[in-house]
Amino acid sequence: MIEFSLWDILRNLLLATRWTVLLSLVAFIGGGLVGTLLLFMRIGKRRALRLFARYYVELFQGTPLLMQLFLAFFGLGLFGIDVPAWLAAAVALILWTAAFLAEIWRGCVEAIARGQWEASSSLGMGYVQQMRYVILPQALRIAIPPTVGFSVQVIKATALTSIIGFVELSKAGTMVTNATFQPFTVYGLVALIYFALCWPLSKSSQILERKLNVAHRNH
Amino acid sequence: MSLIEITEVRKSFGANEVLKGINLDVEPGEVIAIIGKSGSGKSTLLRCINGLENIDSGSISVAGAQLQPDEIHLKALRLKVGMIFQQFNLFPHLTAGGNVMLSQMVVKKTAKPEAEAMAHKMLERVGLAHKFDAYPDELSGGQQQRVAIARALAMQPIALLCDEITSALDPELVSEVLAVVRELAAEGMTLLMVTHEMKFARDVCSRVVFMHQGRAHEIGPPDAVFSNPKTPELKQFLGML
Ligand SMILES: Nc1ncnc2c1ncn2[C@@H]1O[C@H](COP(=O)(O)OP(=O)(O)OP(=O)(O)O)[C@@H](O)[C@H]1O
Ligand SMILES: [Mg+2]
Numbered sequence: 001m002i003e004f005s006l007w008d009i010l011r012n013l014l015l016a017t018r019w020t021v022l023l024s025l026v027a028f029i030g031g032g033l034v035g036t037l038l039l040f041m042r043i044g045k046r047r048a049l050r051l052f053a054r055y056y057v058e059l060f061q062g063t064p065l066l067m068q069l070f071l072a073f074f075g076l077g078l079f080g081i082d083v084p085a086w087l088a089a090a091v092a093l094i095l096w097t098a099a100f101l102a103e104i105w106r107g108c109v110e111a112i113a114r115g116q117w118e119a120s121s122s123l124g125m126g127y128v129q130q131m132r133y134v135i136l137p138q139a140l141r142i143a144i145p146p147t148v149g150f151s152v153q154v155i156k157a158t159a160l161t162s163i164i165g166f167v168e169l170s171k172a173g174t175m176v177t178n179a180t181f182q183p184f185t186v187y188g189l190v191a192l193i194y195f196a197l198c199w200p201l202s203k204s205s206q207i208l209e210r211k212l213n214v215a216h217r218n219h
Numbered sequence: 220m221s222l223i224e225i226t227e228v229r230k231s232f233g234a235n236e237v238l239k240g241i242n243l244d245v246e247p248g249e250v251i252a253i254i255g256k257s258g259s260g261k262s263t264l265l266r267c268i269n270g271l272e273n274i275d276s277g278s279i280s281v282a283g284a285q286l287q288p289d290e291i292h293l294k295a296l297r298l299k300v301g302m303i304f305q306q307f308n309l310f311p312h313l314t315a316g317g318n319v320m321l322s323q324m325v326v327k328k329t330a331k332p333e334a335e336a337m338a339h340k341m342l343e344r345v346g347l348a349h350k351f352d353a354y355p356d357e358l359s360g361g362q363q364q365r366v367a368i369a370r371a372l373a374m375q376p377i378a379l380l381c382d383e384i385t386s387a388l389d390p391e392l393v394s395e396v397l398a399v400v401r402e403l404a405a406e407g408m409t410l411l412m413v414t415h416e417m418k419f420a421r422d423v424c425s426r427v428v429f430m431h432q433g434r435a436h437e438i439g440p441p442d443a444v445f446s447n448p449k450t451p452e453l454k455q456f457l458g459m460l
Contacts, residue, residue, distance in 0.1 A: 113308075115304060115306050115308035116308060116310065118271055118302075118304065118308065119302075119304060119308035119309075119310070119367075120310075120322070121270075121271060121293075121297070122269055122271065122297055122301065122302035122371075123297065123301075123321075123322035123326060123370070123371070123374060124294050124297040124298050124322060124326040124327075124374065125322060125325060125326055126290055126294065127290075129325050129326070133321055133325055134310055134321075137312050138310075138311065138312050141312070
């Protein structure tokens, strides 16, 4: 039987970590774009779009991500479309992230005091101008800490994609365990790597939040 | 023709009729104090004049133009009528100067140098030229309210609506804001102000409107209203019963 050194194990895990990072980035950036679109639908003036965005968010927040992954992976397969695991993983995670980001950001927009709307209205600004020059600049600032904080959830959520066969950190952990029969060492390392990815993010989210609370403005 | 004509204006929130047929004509240069108990509809009346609330019936016209609830008409109206709020409502992410410049540039499409010159001029007018680069949270309440006045003035309105603009201020800061308003009145600005400052209303205003349960219950020159109230409601409000 082949002997595996600790370095062998770690090296394999780190190679797979690239895919976790890449998938997280894709989910976060793609989710951010789709989320922005949903946000504007949700807070906009068109009722149909508002409802669409609301139900979208409720649907994606109200079902397990795992089911969304299965549906993206097997569902499309039913229609004879062969979806590779990486594509299903990316699409499902983007849509899932978008729902949560849109909801976080909507909260931030609604947190802006009503007086800001009224003052800018009374100065003659229209809806788009109010959004662009008064509301969003303020909402953006309070949105930064929870948005960074949510990126941690995205990283952890990528672990689920191992179930549909996408080889990222968790899947690699399982594969290495099967080869080495050292589950405790392997999964311990896997956990450590996740922690190394997530901890700096949640820490900076906390620091940002404190900073923004102290300096209540933009300079 | 009056500058502001308010005719039979009615407004309800659900089943609660807050304005029950208000009639009031305001001449150019008049300074009108609106007094009355909490909940009598004073704020609602001002908010209707500025289009922040839609009226249910009746009509409001400003400088001959009817108030209509579509965005183009509203915008035209708001260019004529400025509003100042109890809570200042400055934009916290902009400096005092930025607050005064923003709507000029965005709404009137004034070029930046002109908007800046105007902002300096208006801040000067309220005695805050030296605070151009200060952010709202670096200013006292009185200073913030004066910036809000400068911001409204920069749009060159023909009338200003003031809703209890000194009520959120510490007592020692009230006079600096009232001094600015007094000056505006002296310069001939048309003012409609909801206020609890009875002495100020008496000194500065040309007419006083006493609102009671959604009606303009008694209207008259300050001397008549304060020294010789006709209705028992006004007597009670003034503490004379
Ligand atoms: N947006 C709203 N929705 C429902 N009811 C409202 C709304 N705004 C005001 N009201 C009601 O209308 C009535 C009059 O309110 P308004 O703010 O005009 O009174 P006010 O005379 O300004 O009182 P105060 O001196 O306390 O400011 C109150 O009963 C209030 O509860
Ligand atoms: Mg009020």
